[in-house]
Amino acid sequence: MLSRVAESLYWMSRYIERAEDITRILTVNFHALLDTRLEDLQRGWQPLIAITGDEGLFSQHYSEYNAQTVSEFLLWHPSNPNAVIACINRARENARSVREQISSEMWEHINRLYFLIRGVNTQSVLRGPHEFFSQVRDGSQAFQGVTDATMIHGEGYQFIQLGKFLERAEKTCRILDVKYGMLNAMREGTPEASLQLIAMLKSCSAFEAFRKQSAFQLHAGRVAEYLLLSREFPRAVLFCLQRCQQAVALISKGTNKQSDSASVSQRALGRLCSELEYLDIEEVLDERMHPFLTRLLRQVNLIGDEITRAYFNAQIILPSPRRQQAQQQQ
Amino acid sequence: MPLLTPIDQPILTDNYEVGPFFDEMFESDGQPRSHYRVLYEHLSTLNRQAFEERRRAADISFLYQGITFTVYGQQEGIERIFPFDLIPRVIPRAEWDMLSRGLTQRVVALNHFIHDVYHDQHIVRDRRIPAELIFGARHFRREMVGVDVPRGIYVHITGTDLIRNERGDYYVLEDNMRSPSGVSYMLENRQAMKRTFAPLFERYGVMPIEHYPQELLNTLRSVAPDRGVEPTVALLTPGVYNSAYFEHSFLARQMGIEIVEGRDLVVHDGKVYTRTTAGLRQVDVIYRRIDDDYLDPLAFRNDSLLGVPGLFSAYIMGNVTLANAIGTGVADDKAIYAFVPEMIRYYLSEAPILHNVPTYLAINDADRRYILDHLHQLVVKSVNESGGYGMLVGPHATREEREMFRQRILQAPRNFIAQPTVSLSRHPTYIDNELRGCHIDLRPYILYGEQVTIVPGGLTRVALRRGSLVVNSSQGGGSKDTWVLYD
Numbered sequence: 001m002l003s004r005v006a007e008s009l010y011w012m013s014r015y016i017e018r019a020e021d022i023t024r025i026l027t028v029n030f031h032a033l034l035d036t037r038l039e040d041l042q043r044g045w046q047p048l049i050a051i052t053g054d055e056g057l058f059s060q061h062y063s064e065y066n067a068q069t070v071s072e073f074l075l076w077h078p079s080n081p082n083a084v085i086a087c088i089n090r091a092r093e094n095a096r097s098v099r100e101q102i103s104s105e106m107w108e109h110i111n112r113l114y115f116l117i118r119g120v121n122t123q124s125v126l127r128g129p130h131e132f133f134s135q136v137r138d139g140s141q142a143f144q145g146v147t148d149a150t151m152i153h154g155e156g157y158q159f160i161q162l163g164k165f166l167e168r169a170e171k172t173c174r175i176l177d178v179k180y181g182m183l184n185a186m187r188e189g190t191p192e193a194s195l196q197l198i199a200m201l202k203s204c205s206a207f208e209a210f211r212k213q214s215a216f217q218l219h220a221g222r223v224a225e226y227l228l229l230s231r232e233f234p235r236a237v238l239f240c241l242q243r244c245q246q247a248v249a250l251i252s253k254g255t256n257k258q259s260d261s262a263s264v265s266q267r268a269l270g271r272l273c274s275e276l277e278y279l280d281i282e283e284v285l286d287e288r289m290h291p292f293l294t295r296l297l298r299q300v301n302l303i304g305d306e307i308t309r310a311y312f313n314a315q316i317i318l319p320s321p322r323r324q325q326a327q328q329q330q
Numbered sequence: 331m332p333l334l335t336p337i338d339q340p341i342l343t344d345n346y347e348v349g350p351f352f353d354e355m356f357e358s359d360g361q362p363r364s365h366y367r368v369l370y371e372h373l374s375t376l377n378r379q380a381f382e383e384r385r386r387a388a389d390i391s392f393l394y395q396g397i398t399f400t401v402y403g404q405q406e407g408i409e410r411i412f413p414f415d416l417i418p419r420v421i422p423r424a425e426w427d428m429l430s431r432g433l434t435q436r437v438v439a440l441n442h443f444i445h446d447v448y449h450d451q452h453i454v455r456d457r458r459i460p461a462e463l464i465f466g467a468r469h470f471r472r473e474m475v476g477v478d479v480p481r482g483i484y485v486h487i488t489g490t491d492l493i494r495n496e497r498g499d500y501y502v503l504e505d506n507m508r509s510p511s512g513v514s515y516m517l518e519n520r521q522a523m524k525r526t527f528a529p530l531f532e533r534y535g536v537m538p539i540e541h542y543p544q545e546l547l548n549t550l551r552s553v554a555p556d557r558g559v560e561p562t563v564a565l566l567t568p569g570v571y572n573s574a575y576f577e578h579s580f581l582a583r584q585m586g587i588e589i590v591e592g593r594d595l596v597v598h599d600g601k602v603y604t605r606t607t608a609g610l611r612q613v614d615v616i617y618r619r620i621d622d623d624y625l626d627p628l629a630f631r632n633d634s635l636l637g638v639p640g641l642f643s644a645y646i647m648g649n650v651t652l653a654n655a656i657g658t659g660v661a662d663d664k665a666i667y668a669f670v671p672e673m674i675r676y677y678l679s680e681a682p683i684l685h686n687v688p689t690y691l692a693i694n695d696a697d698r699r700y701i702l703d704h705l706h707q708l709v710v711k712s713v714n715e716s717g718g719y720g721m722l723v724g725p726h727a728t729r730e731e732r733e734m735f736r737q738r739i740l741q742a743p744r745n746f747i748a749q750p751t752v753s754l755s756r757h758p759t760y761i762d763n764e765l766r767g768c769h770i771d772l773r774p775y776i777l778y779g780e781q782v783t784i785v786p787g788g789l790t791r792v793a794l795r796r797g798s799l800v801v802n803s804s805q806g807g808g809s810k811d812t813w814v815l816y817d
Contacts, residue, residue, distance in 0.1 A: 003605045004594050097570045100583035155607065255608035311607045 001255075005101050006159045007312040008094040012102075013163030015091035016110070019084045020140035021171040022074055025051055025203050027133040030067070032199040045070045047178045051171075052082055071129070072122050084136065088117050103150035106143065113139035155254050162247040162307065169240035170300050175203045176227050176237075177293040183220050184286070197223050204235045224289065225281040237296070238276040244303070245269040251311070265306035272299050341381050342373045342758070342765050352498040352755040353767055354419060365422045365815060368533050373417070378763050384526040385416055385760065412515055413808030415759045418523060419770065419790045420534075426786055426814045429492065429500065432684030433774060434782045435674060437488050440505060440661045441778060442677035444484040447660055448474045458676050459669045463693070466744055467666060468714045469508070469659020471622060473629060477646050479655050480553040481779075486653040487546070487617075488776040489513070489789075492684075494755035501687045501752065503771065505670070507654060507662040509619045512789045512809075513775050514577035517542060517584075519789075519811040535816035537786040542775070543584035546617075549779030550585075553651045554614040561614035564588045564604065566595070568620050568636045578619050592620070597640030602650045615651045622656050664713040664747050665691055688750060692743040701739065701748040705732045708748040710739070725751055759792055759810070769793045772812065786814035 025048055033044045045065040049058045054073075057080060062069040075084045092114045095102060116135055125132045144164070151157050179200040186193040197218045201207040210226050213233070230236035248266050284292040348356050355366045362370035421429075446453050447464055448471075454461045464470060489510025491503040520539055524531060547563065554561030567578040569591050582589035588604060596603050596610065603610035618625065624634040629642035644650050660666065668689040671682040690697040690708070701708060705724050712720035722735045739746045756767035774788035790812045 001607045002588060002590065002594050003607055004591065006607045093570065096575070096579075099576075099579035100589050251607065255606075 001155045001159075003312050005098045005156065007308075008098045009101065009156050009159040010163035010307070010312075012091045012094035012098070012110075013160040014167040015087040015094065016140050016143055017164045017167040018082065018171070019087035019091065020137055021168070022052065022082070022084050022087070023133050023136045023140075024205065025175065026071060026074060027130065027137075028199050028202045029070075030129045030133075031202075032195060033067075035195060042066060047182060048074065050178045051174045053174065054080060054082060067126060068122070071126060075125065076122060085117050088114055088136075098156075101156050103146070105146045105150045109139065109143045109146050113143065155251055158247040158251045158254075159311075162244055162251070165240040165243040165247070166300065166304055166307075168235055169237050169244070170297065172204055172227055172235050172237050172240065173293050173297050173300065175200065176224060177290060177297075179203070180220065180224060180289050180293075188220065193220070194218050200227070206233060206235060209233050221281060221285050224285065229276055229279060229281065238273065241269060241273050241276065241300075245273055248307070255311075265303055265310050268299065268303050268306055272296075272303070338377050338379065339763075340374065341376055341378055341760060341763070342370075346758065346765055347767060349756070349767060350496065351753050351767065351769075352494055352496050354494075354755055354757040354770070356758075365420050369418065369420060369530065372527075372530055372533075373758075373765070381416070381760065388414060388416060388522045388526050413794055414515075414519060414522060415792055415794075415808055415810040416523070416526060417758050417760060417765065418527075418530075418811040418813045419757055419772075420813045420815065421787075423815055423817050428683065429774065430784050430786075432500075432682070433488075433490055433776050433784055435678065435680060435683055436490065436502065436505065436670060437485060437776045437778055437782060439674040439677050440488075440507065440670065441483060441485050443673045444655075444658055444661050445482050446677075448477065448657060453673070453676055456676070458672055459666070460693075462744075463663075463665055463669075463691075464660060467660045467663040469622065469657070469663060471657035471660070473642070474655075474657040478648075480555060480648075480651050483553055483778055484655040484658050485661070486549050486553065486655075486778055488778070489773045490776060492772045492774070493687075493752055496753045496755075498755065500684060502670070502684050503687060504664065504667060505662050506773075507658045508621065509654065510773070510775065511574045511577055511619075512773060512791075513542060514580040515809050516775070516787060516789045516812070517580075519809060520787075523811045534813065536813045537816055539785040539787045542785045543581060545777055545783045545785065546581070547585040547587070549777040549783065550615045550617055550651075550653055552779035553653065555648055555651060557614065562588075562612065563615040563617065564590045564595075564613050566590055566592070566616050566618040566620055566638075568624070572619075574619065581617075587617075592634075592636045592638045595638040595641070597638060597644050600644050600647045600649050602638070602641060602644050613650060615653065617653050622659065625652075625656065664689075664711050665693065665744070668747065687752060690748045692739050692746040692748065697748075698739065698743055701746075702736060704748075705736060707750065709751050710735050710746055710748045713745050713747060723751065754793075757790075757792065757810070759794070759808075761794065770810075787812040 029044065029048055036044050042065050045067065048070050049055050049065070052074065058070075058073055061077065061079065062073065073080055073083070077083050080086065088110075092110050095107060095110045099107060113136070116139060120132060147157070147160060151160075179196060183193060183196055183200075186196065197220060198207060200223060201210050204227055206227060210223065210233075213230070214222055214226060226233065226236065228237050231239055231242065233239055245266075248269060252263075252266060346356075346360075348358055348360060355362055355370065357363060443453065451464075453459050454464060465472075485507045487510060489506040489512065491506070492500050493503050494500055516539065550563050551561050554563070563585070564587055565578055565582040565585075567575060567589055569575065572578070579589055590604055590613075594604050595613065596605060598610075602613045602616070604613055620636055623631045624636045626637045626639060626641040627634045628639045630637070641650070642656070645652055645656065668686065668691055671686055674680055674682045690701050692698045692701055701710065705722070706727075708724045710722040710724065714720075722731060724732065727735075735746075754769040754771060757770045758765040759768040761768070770790050770792045772788050772790050774784055777783040790810045792808050792810055794808045
C-alpha cells in the first residue's frame with residue numbers, strides 16, 4: 001500500500017473520531033449545565049477547552065467561557081485547527097485523496113456529513129444543540145459502521161482502526177485528566193460529585209456500560225478504573241491500545257516489515273498495554289492521577305510518531321558501502 | 331377540457347422550436363427522426379412532475395458520490411456537479427460505424443505524424459507541412475527527437491471533438507492528444523440513465539460502454555516495457571485539488587490500479603518506484619494526467635512540485651512507459667490540425683473519412699488578410715488554449731474585442747487560426763420545465779494499444795446557456811448520455 005494512502009486513511013479516521021469526540025463532550029456539557037447554578041456556569045465551560053488542549057488559542061480570541069464562545073470555538077472557529085468543521089473537512093480531504101481505496105458507501109457518508117455541517121450556523125445550533133450533535137454523532141458512527149461493513153479488512157482497514165483507536169485512547173485520557181481534576185475539589189458522595197462522574201462517563205459514552213458492568217456506587221476510583229483499564233468497553237484506554245496493538249501486528253505481518261521503527265512502535269504499544277494490564281488502580285488515584293495521565297498521554301503521542309516514521313515515510317535505503325564493497329569480489 | 335396545473339403539463343410541448351439548425355431528434359417539419367421515435371413516445375408521456383422527480387434523484391446521487399468538478403477563481407462552494415441532462419442523444423449504428431472508421435484513420439495518421447516528427451521528419455522534407463509550424467509549436471519537445479517508444483505508439487488515449495453543421499454533416503473540431511478528460515462523465519451518465527430510465531433501455535438496443543476501463547487497462551498493459559513480470563500500471567495525478575481529480579480516482583478504481591502523486595514516486599538507478607508501507611515497488615506504465623511541463627523538474631519546468639525528479643531519464647532508458655507519450659501536444663496544436671487530412675493522405679494513402687472545419691492560418695499571408703477582413707464572421711482561436719479560453723466568436727463579439735484580436739493576430743500570427751462559425755446541431759434538453767433545443771458536440775474516446783478501440787458512444791456536451799455555442803464545463807456546459815444503437 002502507498003505510504004501516502006496509509007497516512008491518509010489513518011488521518012481520515014483520526015479526524016472523524018476527533019470530530020465525534022468533541023461533539024460528544026459538548027453535548028454532555030450542554031446537558032449537565034442545565035442542572036448547574038447560574039454562578040457556576042462559566043466554570044462549567046472552561047474544562048472543555050482544557051480537554052482539547054487549546055486553552056492558549058482560545059484565550060487569543062475570547063475573553064469569556066460560555067456556551068456561545070466555547071461552542072463557536074470548538075465547532076467552527078477558523079483559527080482552531082481542531083474545530084469540528086475543520087476535522088470533518090480534513091477527514092473528507094483525506095478521504096478524497098484516497099477515494100479509490102475506500103468504498104463508495106464510505107465516501108457517500110463522509111460527504112453527507114460534510115454537506116450537513118456546512119449547512120448550519122452557530123445560532124441555529126445553540127437554539128437546538130441536541131439535534132445537531134446527534135446528527136454529527138450519527139454521521140460519524142454510520143461512517144464507522146459502513147467502513148466495517150463495506151471495506152476490505154486488509155491493510156488499509158487496519159490503518160483506519162489504528163487511527164481511530166489511538167485518537168480515542170488520547171481523548172479518553174484527556175477527559176479523565178480534566179474531569180478527575182475537577183473532582184478533587186469536591187467531596188466524594190455529594191450530588192455535585194455524582195453529577196461530575198456521570199458527565200465524565202457520558203463524555204465517553206460509558207454511563208450505561210459502567211452501570212451494567214459495575215455493581216459499585218458511583219465512585220471516582222471505580223470510574224477511573226473503568227475508563228482506563230476495561231478490556232471490554234470500546235472507549236477505555238486499555239481496550240483502545242490493545243486494538244492498536246492488534247492493528248500494528250497485522251500491518252507488520254502483511255508488509256513483512258522488520259524495520260527498526262516498525263518494531264519500535266510495536267514494542268512501545270506492547271509495553272504500554274502490559275503496564276495497564278497489570279496496573280493496580282490504587283497506585284494512581286488522587287493526586288497521582290494527573291502525573292500518571294500526563295505520562296500516558298506522552299506515550300500515546302510517541303506511538304503516533306513512531307507509526308509515522310515506520311509506515312508513512314518510505315525512503316530509499318541505498319546499499320551500504322559494506323555491501324557494495326562485498327560485491328566487488330566474485 | 332380541464333385546466334392543467336403547471337406540474338401536470340407535458341415537458342415536450344408544441345412550443346419546441348427546431349429553428350434554422352440541424353435538430354438531432356426532429357426533422358425540419360417537426361416529425362421525430364426514426365431512431366428517436368421510441369424516445370419521443372416515452373417523453374410525450376412524461377409530465378413535469380414525473381420528470382422533475384427523476385432529475386432530482388439523479389442530481390442528488392451525483393453530489394453524494396462526489397461527481398463534482400472544481401470551478402477556479404471562486405472562494406466558497408467551489409465544487410459543483412457537472413450539469414447532467416437526462417435526455418439521451420441517440421446515434422444509429424451505420425452513422426457510428428462511419429465515425430468509428432474515421433476516428434481510427436485519424437488517430438493512426440496522427441500517431442504516424444508524431445513518430446515522424448520525432449524521427450526522420452519526412453513530412454517536413456517532402457514539404458507537406460511547413461517546418462516552422464512544427465518546430466514552432468509550443469508543445470513540440472525537442473528532447474523527444476530520436477527517442478523510441480514501445481510499439482511506436484504515442485497517443486494511447488485521444489478525445490476527439492466532433493460537431494455537426496446545419497445539414498447534419500459531421501466535422502472534427504479538434505483532437506485532444508495530451509490528456510483528454512471527461513470519460514468518467516460518459517460512464518457515470520450511463521449509470522444515472524440506467525437508474526432513472528430503465529424501461530427505455532429495454533425498448534432500445536443500446537450498445538454498452540461499461541468496458542471502457544478494462545479496454546483502457548488492456549491498452550496500457552500492451553505498451554509496458556518487457557521485464558518478464560506482470561506489468562504494474564499506475565495513474566499519476568496532480569492531486570486532489572485538480573479539477574479532474576474525481577475522474578482520475580474513478581478510473582484508477584475501475585481499473586484496479588494505484589493512483590499516485592508525484593511525491594509517491596521515486597526514481598532510482600533509472601527505474602521508477604512507488605513508496606509503499608512495505609518499501610519500494612517498481613512501476614512499468616504510468617497513465618499520467620499531468621502535462622509534459624510538470625512531469626520532471628530535472629528535464630522540464632524546474633519549479634514543478636507535481637512531478638518526479640528523474641522520470642524523463644527513466645523514460646528514455648525505456649524502463650517505464652508514459653501514456654500518452656511526451657510531446658504528443660505537437661499534434662493537437664490548432665494550426666497543425668489544419669494538416670490532418672494531408673497527413674491521412676501522406677501516411678496512409680487514403681482519403682479522409684471525417685472532415686475538418688475549414689481553417690485559415692494567420693501565419694499564411696493570404697489567409698491572414700482574409701481573417702482580418704472577416705473578423706465579424708469568423709471564430710478566431712489561439713492555437714495553444716483549450717477549454718474554451720482564448721477565443722473570439724466574431725458575430726457575438728464587440729468592436730473592441732475584435733480590435734484587440736486584430737492586434738494580437740498581427741503581433742503573433744503563428745498563434746492564431748480562424749474558422750467559419752458553424753451552427754452546431756441542437757438537441758432537446760430540459761431547461762426551465764420544458765424541452766428546448768440546445769447546441770451539442772460529441773467527444774468519443776479512442777484507445778490505441780495493440781489495436782485501436784473505441785467504445786460506442788462518448789461524451790455529448792451541451793451548451794446550457796441560452797443560445798451559447800460553448801459547451802465546455804468551465805463555461806456553463808453540461809452533458810448527456812450518448813446511445814449508439816445496435817442497429
